[in-house]
Amino acid sequence: MNTKSTFCGSNDHRLNRRGFLGLSAAAGVSAFADxxxxxxxxxxALAGExxxxxxxxxxxxxxxxxxxLETFDPKPGAPTGGPFRSIQTAVPGVHISELxxxxxxxxxxxCIIRSLNTKNGDHGGAxxxxxxxxxxxxxxxxxxxxxxxxxxxxxxxxxxPDYVTFYTQTEGRMAGxxxxxxxxxxxxxxxxxxxxPDIRKLDGISELDHVQRADLRELMSKQFSQGRPNKVxxxxxxxxxxxxxxxxxxxxxxxxxxxxxTRDLYGRSQFGEQALIARRLAEAGVPFIRVxxxxxxxxxxxxxxxxxxxxxxxxxMAALIxxxxxxxxxxxxxxxxxxxxxxxxGINSSLGRDHFxxxxxxxxxxxxxxxxxAYGKTDANGNKVVExxxxxxxxxxxxxxxxxxxxxxxxxxxSRPVPLVEPGTxxxxxxxx
Amino acid sequence: MPPTTPAPAKGTxxxxxxxxxxxxxxxxxxxxxxxxxxxxxxxxxxxxxKVTPAELTDLPPLAGHNAWVQCVAFDSKGERFFSADSWxxxxxxxxxxxxxxxxxxxxxxxxxxxxxxxxxxxxxxLATAGRDNIIRxxxxxxxxxxxxxxxxxxxLAMTFHPSGLSLITGDLHGLIKEWDHSTGKLKRELNxxxxxxxxxxxxxxxxxxxxxNADASMLFAGGCQPKSGGFVQGFNLVIGFDWVSGQAKMxxxxxNEADGYVLDMHWNPDGFLMAVTSGQPGQGKLIFLKPGEAxxxxxYPVPNAHSLAIHPDGKRLFVSATNANSxxxxxxxxxxxxxxxxxxxxxxxxxxx
Numbered sequence: 001m002n003t004k005s006t007f008c009g010s011n012d013h014r015l016n017r018r019g020f021l022g023l024s025a026a027a028g029v030s031a032f033a034d035x036x037x038x039x040x041x042x043x044x045a046l047a048g049e050x051x052x053x054x055x056x057x058x059x060x061x062x063x064x065x066x067x068x069l070e071t072f073d074p075k076p077g078a079p080t081g082g083p084f085r086s087i088q089t090a091v092p093g094v095h096i097s098e099l100x101x102x103x104x105x106x107x108x109x110x111c112i113i114r115s116l117n118t119k120n121g122d123h124g125g126a127x128x129x130x131x132x133x134x135x136x137x138x139x140x141x142x143x144x145x146x147x148x149x150x151x152x153x154x155x156x157x158x159x160x161p162d163y164v165t166f167y168t169q170t171e172g173r174m175a176g177x178x179x180x181x182x183x184x185x186x187x188x189x190x191x192x193x194x195x196x197p198d199i200r201k202l203d204g205i206s207e208l209d210h211v212q213r214a215d216l217r218e219l220m221s222k223q224f225s226q227g228r229p230n231k232v233x234x235x236x237x238x239x240x241x242x243x244x245x246x247x248x249x250x251x252x253x254x255x256x257x258x259x260x261x262t263r264d265l266y267g268r269s270q271f272g273e274q275a276l277i278a279r280r281l282a283e284a285g286v287p288f289i290r291v292x293x294x295x296x297x298x299x300x301x302x303x304x305x306x307x308x309x310x311x312x313x314x315x316x317m318a319a320l321i322x323x324x325x326x327x328x329x330x331x332x333x334x335x336x337x338x339x340x341x342x343x344x345x346g347i348n349s350s351l352g353r354d355h356f357x358x359x360x361x362x363x364x365x366x367x368x369x370x371x372x373x374a375y376g377k378t379d380a381n382g383n384k385v386v387e388x389x390x391x392x393x394x395x396x397x398x399x400x401x402x403x404x405x406x407x408x409x410x411x412x413x414x415s416r417p418v419p420l421v422e423p424g425t426x427x428x429x430x431x432x433x
Numbered sequence: 434m435p436p437t438t439p440a441p442a443k444g445t446x447x448x449x450x451x452x453x454x455x456x457x458x459x460x461x462x463x464x465x466x467x468x469x470x471x472x473x474x475x476x477x478x479x480x481x482x483k484v485t486p487a488e489l490t491d492l493p494p495l496a497g498h499n500a501w502v503q504c505v506a507f508d509s510k511g512e513r514f515f516s517a518d519s520w521x522x523x524x525x526x527x528x529x530x531x532x533x534x535x536x537x538x539x540x541x542x543x544x545x546x547x548x549x550x551x552x553x554x555x556x557x558x559l560a561t562a563g564r565d566n567i568i569r570x571x572x573x574x575x576x577x578x579x580x581x582x583x584x585x586x587x588x589l590a591m592t593f594h595p596s597g598l599s600l601i602t603g604d605l606h607g608l609i610k611e612w613d614h615s616t617g618k619l620k621r622e623l624n625x626x627x628x629x630x631x632x633x634x635x636x637x638x639x640x641x642x643x644x645x646n647a648d649a650s651m652l653f654a655g656g657c658q659p660k661s662g663g664f665v666q667g668f669n670l671v672i673g674f675d676w677v678s679g680q681a682k683m684x685x686x687x688x689n690e691a692d693g694y695v696l697d698m699h700w701n702p703d704g705f706l707m708a709v710t711s712g713q714p715g716q717g718k719l720i721f722l723k724p725g726e727a728x729x730x731x732x733y734p735v736p737n738a739h740s741l742a743i744h745p746d747g748k749r750l751f752v753s754a755t756n757a758n759s760x761x762x763x764x765x766x767x768x769x770x771x772x773x774x775x776x777x778x779x780x781x782x783x784x785x786x
Contacts, residue, residue, distance in 0.1 A: 076500065079456075079476050079774045083501040083519030083546050098545070169634070270634065295633040299664045300693075300713070307546075307564065308635050347457070347475070347775060349714050349737035349755035350693075352664070383769075 064297030070306035072361035080345035099310035102318035115376020126340035133396025147178035153287035169294035300350035334367020368402035401427035451778035458777035465511035473502025504550035537576035549591035562588035582617030603640025632662035655695030709738035
């Protein structure tokens with residue numbers, strides 16, 4: 001018999017993504033236990049502080065370019081509309097694709113921007129643009145959102161990384177880039193599996209040895225530092241603390257620390273498990289986590305591809321929203337669902353959609369964004385933006401504003417001020433809570 | 434110039450100048466009397482043409498569907514035809530060209546995209562299936578549901594055995610299932626798993642069409658052997674099963690990974706299969722294939738062909754295709770910088786001599 005009760009990943013361990021459509025919207029999220037295993041979160045006061053003050057971003061990066069018509073800006077009945085219907089969301093008057101029933105039920109938490117015109121339909125250039133909000137100059141390499149978040153929201157005494165990116169598929173893989181901010185804000189890149197390499201304590205060293213070595217190093221360091229106030233020494237000690245912290249954070253990447261119920265909530269796909277790890281990291285205070293889900297570049301069989309992949313995205317987004325909300329983290333954790341561009345309204349001869357950056361969509365949830373809003377509008381066939389046009393700079397100004405980061409602030413390259421977003425760009429006020 | 438190539442037993446196959454159609458078509462079908470050609474569109478409509486040996490004449494289009502109307506099928510008497518769309522609606526229509534209202538309409542026959550439809554040889558049942566993994570048996574006279582059951586997967590192709598005793602489905606994962614349609618019980622499965630691939634975290638491929646040989650001793654399943662997911666690359670694949678034993682007796686696979694899917698097939702009484710292939714953008718073919726032979730003995734380029742209609746006289750056929758220059762990131766935009774809608778030229782062929 002057909003093994004249909006499957007999902008994804010390997011052939012013998014799949015839970016069919018399409019099957020998500022038939023599942024109940026949420027299997028309950030109230031019974032989650034805090035199993036992060038991090039010292040930081042075992043201290044309730046510190047955990048409370050994290051929840052209260054620090055903004056975090058989980059970016060769901062749809063590499064290859066998902067179709068706005070099969071997600072956030074459906075055009076049912078139009079010649080460009082494709083085979084799918086739209087459905088009413090929890091917000092009156094706002095409809096999204098029938099492939100996203102779970103997000104539809106949670107639309108009060110989410111805003112959709114349907115009016116992106118970013119003018120770049122090349123994978124590489126567009127990905128760089130949409131990860132940074134601006135184009136590099138010949139002599140200035142701009143940091144991406146992860147690096148900016150690491151700088152703005154990272155904590156010098158943090159025992160967790162500031163910027164983590166999962167990019168375990170190969171399509172459009174692009175390294176995170178801290179640009180002129182330097183390697184201090186560069187990401188921890190996971191490209192082969194969900195566990196960071198080389199942070200595990202060597203098996204030949206016992207836990208006691210490990211602690212005693214650290215204590216000895218700290219004792220000697222303190223003695224050496226007495227009477228020698230020095231930034232270099234301080235940085236040296238900070239680096240050791242961070243290394244120890246990172247080693248302690250290994251368990252954060254281990255989904256087996258979570259209950260079966262929680263793991264089922266996210267789905268046992270690679271994407272679902274990485275999203276769950278992203279939540280664990282965000283909860284532990286990691287300011288920015290990007291989870292890339294590739295293979296959206298549907299020049300052929302666009303509708304079969306989206307029929308397969310959008311329900312998985314819908315499921316993961318719903319799980320993240322519910323889980324973060326249940327943990328009191330949604331207010332300060334932003335979920336950005338973004339790609340490098342959208343896809344053509346015109347359906348090509350292989351029943352695919354090609355690259356399209358003139359009128360496409362993204363969504364943002366939580367973290368200071370106003371939910372329940374569908375901002376901007378495209379024409380009847382989705383060819384053009386007719387209301388509320390937004391470019392990459394405007395999108396980023398909005399994200400920064402919602403996160404409480406002044407988009408007009410300057411960084412400095414030597415004495416040269418470098419504004420965070422393109423000068424003259426304002427946030428979309430309607431979307432900032 | 435259109436190709437002109439000799440085909441055995443039926444004389445010379447001549448290609449006519451393609452007939453422009455202003456919309457993109459899905460499935461096309463001749464009426465059993467050969468006097469009407471019908472086609473579902475991507476815009477929730479049905480196009481009809483009156484057929485004479487000399488020409489196609491437009492008949493009033495039919496409204497009453499939404500989105501993609503991929504399935505159209507006449508009953509054996511040619512008095513009615515049926516259509517199904519991607520929003521789950523099934524309609525029945527009179528074959529009288531004057532009639533434009535449906536005989537009956539069921540809006541929620543399925544909860545979503547109907548991929549496959551088949552009419553019982555004696556018109557006792559209409560079967561439909563799709564993305565909701567349900568097989569629905571309908572009374573063709575009234576539209577009333579007779580029975581429904583779980584198909585277990587996305588059904589992409591469907592046919593009744595010519596005896597009328599079994600319903601056969603082909604699914605995404607390359608399983609061919611024989612069902613007792615009087616009970617909804619599974620009778621057996623045939624293996625066409627070559628037509629499935631899990632790649633790039635996606636399920637791709639699937640059985641896309643069926644055809645029977647003249648005495649129904651062989652069932653042919655068409656699809657592709659996928660090489661990659663995403664922008665699916667794959668080889669044309671036709672597997673022929675001995676119906677009694679269920680053994681695969683024929684396995685025709687092309688060598689070009691850009692050939693794509695075999696999307697429609699018919700058996701020619703002279704002992705060969707006629708099939709159309711999707712291909713990558715700008716490619717696609719009409720092929721004639723004899724069981725047991727490694728390669729098609731005839732092949733005609735038809736860009737991105739997706740459906741094939743054979744006139745009952747066996748001498749004429751139409752292939753619905755897609756207009757040229759309809760793909761690519763940099764394709765030409767219209768005057769308002771919009772992407773022009775695609776069209777489906779109808780490629781006519783005729784055996785002469």
